[in-house]
Amino acid sequence: GAGVSQTPSNKVTEKGKYVELRCDPISGHTALYWYRQSLGQGPEFLIYFQGTGAADDSGLPNDRFFAVRPEGSVSTLKIQRTERGDSAVYLCASSQYPPGELFFGEGSRLTVL
Amino acid sequence: RKEVEQDPGPFNVPEGATVAFNCTYSNSASQSFFWYRQDCRKEPKLLMSVYSSGNEDGRFTAQLNRASQYISLLIRDSKLSDSATYLCVVPYTGANSKLTFGKGITLSVRP
Numbered sequence: 001g002a003g004v005s006q007t008p009s010n011k012v013t014e015k016g017k018y019v020e021l022r023c024d025p026i027s028g029h030t031a032l033y034w035y036r037q038s039l040g041q042g043p044e045f046l047i048y049f050q051g052t053g054a055a056d057d058s059g060l061p062n063d064r065f066f067a068v069r070p071e072g073s074v075s076t077l078k079i080q081r082t083e084r085g086d087s088a089v090y091l092c093a094s095s096q097y098p099p100g101e102l103f104f105g106e107g108s109r110l111t112v113l
Numbered sequence: 114r115k116e117v118e119q120d121p122g123p124f125n126v127p128e129g130a131t132v133a134f135n136c137t138y139s140n141s142a143s144q145s146f147f148w149y150r151q152d153c154r155k156e157p158k159l160l161m162s163v164y165s166s167g168n169e170d171g172r173f174t175a176q177l178n179r180a181s182q183y184i185s186l187l188i189r190d191s192k193l194s195d196s197a198t199y200l201c202v203v204p205y206t207g208a209n210s211k212l213t214f215g216k217g218i219t220l221s222v223r224p
Contacts, residue, residue: 033212042119042200042214043157056211091156099145099204099212104156 002026004105006092012111013082021077021108025094032075033095033102034067036088043091049075050098082112115139117203119215127223130191134218136201137183146184147202148175151217157200161186191222 005024013019025032030051035043045059052072060066064082069075079086089109093102119136126132138146145164149157161168163184167176174187184201198217 035214040216042217045211045213048211059211101147101159101162102149102157102202102212104158106156 004092004094004103006090006105006108008108009106010109010111012113014113015082015084017082017112019079019082019110021079021090021092021110023075023077023092023094023105025073025075025092026096026103027073029094029096029103030072031095031098032069033093034075034077035091035093037091037107038088046077046090048098079110082110084112086110087112116213117201117215119201119218122217123219123221125221125223126191128191128193130222131187131189132191132220133188134186134199134201134220135183136185136203136215137181138201138203139182140203141179141182143203145204146175146177147204147212148184148186149200149202149214151198151200153197157214160199188220191220193222193224196220196222 007022032049034046037043047067048056049069064080067077089107091107093104095102116139147162148160150160151157161175163175163177172189176185198219200217201215202212204212
């Protein structure tokens, strides 16, 4: 497809489990962003990749969160030992010329029971 | 001051009304600004970019006041279809190119 693709669209897990969320950006976009959004809030910045490297990971809340983009395209956000407070919609976006227009995927809704 | 702050909401206006939202930012070095629109349970999409003093697109006008460090979005002749959440976005210069979103302002346009 032509847009940003995120999988899974919905994920329900139990507290303490490990979760991976995948993002496939628009082809040719070098910049990739992860955000998370809770109900009634704006998207909260997590991490930004330029190519394969994390240019800014200052938004990752703690060391349970980690993201990779090994070949400069697909990215995976990894969450260890999930907590109920991690429940949110995780949004991925890509951009061709940062900080220009972001193109968002439909998000992965994570629910931690 | 928080990196990005938006007017508290929600806004509930009749069709045809003019409504304005404000957003303040803390980083005086920011050069470009954006307004995104987010429909209920959908992803945000770019509405307007603001690179200089302002930008106009049909019923929508975005303005930038660098001295006071705020951007505004004006919607004239509101339509039912304008009902959505409006997010202001401020990027930061240099290697740290994260884009910070405001909390969002929810607009409801009633018949």
